[in-house]
Amino acid sequence: MDLENIKYNEAGLVPAIVQDYETRQVLMMAWMNEEALKLTLDTKKATFYSRSRQALWVKGETSGNTQAVVKINYDCDGDTLLLQVNPNGPACHTGNTSCFYRSLAIDQDANLGNMEILTMLYDLIADR
Amino acid sequence: MDLENIKYNEAGLVPAIVQDYETRQVLMMAWMNEEALKLTLDTKKATFYSRSRQALWVKGETSGNTQAVVKINYDCDGDTLLLQVNPNGPACHTGNTSCFYRSLAIDQDANLGNMEILTMLYDLIADR
Numbered sequence: 001m002d003l004e005n006i007k008y009n010e011a012g013l014v015p016a017i018v019q020d021y022e023t024r025q026v027l028m029m030a031w032m033n034e035e036a037l038k039l040t041l042d043t044k045k046a047t048f049y050s051r052s053r054q055a056l057w058v059k060g061e062t063s064g065n066t067q068a069v070v071k072i073n074y075d076c077d078g079d080t081l082l083l084q085v086n087p088n089g090p091a092c093h094t095g096n097t098s099c100f101y102r103s104l105a106i107d108q109d110a111n112l113g114n115m116e117i118l119t120m121l122y123d124l125i126a127d128r
Numbered sequence: 129m130d131l132e133n134i135k136y137n138e139a140g141l142v143p144a145i146v147q148d149y150e151t152r153q154v155l156m157m158a159w160m161n162e163e164a165l166k167l168t169l170d171t172k173k174a175t176f177y178s179r180s181r182q183a184l185w186v187k188g189e190t191s192g193n194t195q196a197v198v199k200i201n202y203d204c205d206g207d208t209l210l211l212q213v214n215p216n217g218p219a220c221h222t223g224n225t226s227c228f229y230r231s232l233a234i235d236q237d238a239n240l241g242n243m244e245i246l247t248m249l250y251d252l253i254a255d256r
Contacts, residue, residue: 002230002232003232005230015143015157017145017154017157019154023152024151024152024153025152026145026147026154026210028203029143029145029203029208041232041234044234069234070234071231071234072231072232072234073228073229073230073231073232074228074230074231074232075156075157075220075227075228076220076221076222076224076227076229077227080157080227080228082154082228092203092204093204094204096204099203099204099205099208100201100202100203100208100210101201101204102130102133102201102202103199103200103201103202104130104131104169104200104201104202106169106172106197106198106199106200
């Protein structure tokens with residue numbers, strides 16, 4: 001138990017990334033204080049610290065969408081945690097499996113202008 | 129491009145989780161300011177903001193271990209990013225593929241007392 005390796009920020013918190021143990025999908029990120037981390041280790045139920053409510057929260061305590069923690073890793077700086085969990089329902093309050101359900105346009109196709117798309121279509125048809 | 133949905137903290141930063149696009153392994157977490165995010169979107173090379181050096185850094189600029197960004201998602205609160213990348217080498221300065229190479233003991237076996245282990249061994253031998 002290398003708890004002394006974990007470094008908390010000036011607010012006494014450390015970010016915790018939550019990943020599905022089976023699918024490896026990244027589900028959410030939340031914050032833990034030392035108590036939340038110890039409770040998570042003891043109960044094996046993901047427990048965080050709510051910065052808005054300034055209180056501990058057991059994930060899924062009211063919704064039932066708890067997260068059974070399989071593994072906790074920490075990074076080279078000791079200032080970020082990675083929880084691997086078996087989730088008992090969606091991670092997001094919106095009902096999405098993951099909180100990261102929206103993306104910023106980045107893939108090449110999405111960035112193509114109309115002319116480029118027409119040129120690609122032209123090439124495609126010419127090839128047939 | 130929903131850049132207006134991204135919420136930066138009081139220091140003007142947003143945490144960015146980096147995941148391998150192919151293997152889905154979580155590689156690291158770093159911070160971005162608005163400029164780093166825009167540069168990442170423009171160049172498709174993961175670019176962060178170093179809190180210690182107070183400067184932008186293109187990941188792998190000196191080591192060569194760049195990260196080609198395939199996709200950027202943001203969470204329901206808009207205050208965390210998830211980058212999916214094709215890494216050109218290890219993410220960690222230690223040479224490990226991922227910065228999360230160490231774990232806190234949590235799995236059931238690791239928590240077993242000596243007597244439980246002896247009992248398990250006894251049962252195993254008795255079964256043979």
